[in-house]
Amino acid sequence: MNVRDWCAEIDEEIILADGFEDAFVGVAERCGMGPVAVYDREKCIEAITKQQAKHNVSYEEAAEHFDFNVIGAYVGERTPLFVTRKE
DSSP states (O other): OOOHHHHHHHOTOOOOOTTTTGGGEEEEEEETTTEEEEEEEEHHHHHHHHGGGGGTOOHHHHHEEEEEEEOOOOTTTTTEEEOOOOO
């Protein structure tokens, strides 16, 4: 089952971040709020470097793009979360 279908079974209002399917971790819930999609930050940055390989985007450039354009994009209280994993 793909990520979109899996999330729809939980709650059809979950907002997904396009292009980061391989970085999807799961769904988080908070008291009094609807569930949100959760992604692995490092895997998202890796996805950007792969998506932009033809433009020779460095890790640092991909991280800057991610921080500004992905983390910085608030789309309401269902905005996805991006987790930095403890090593």
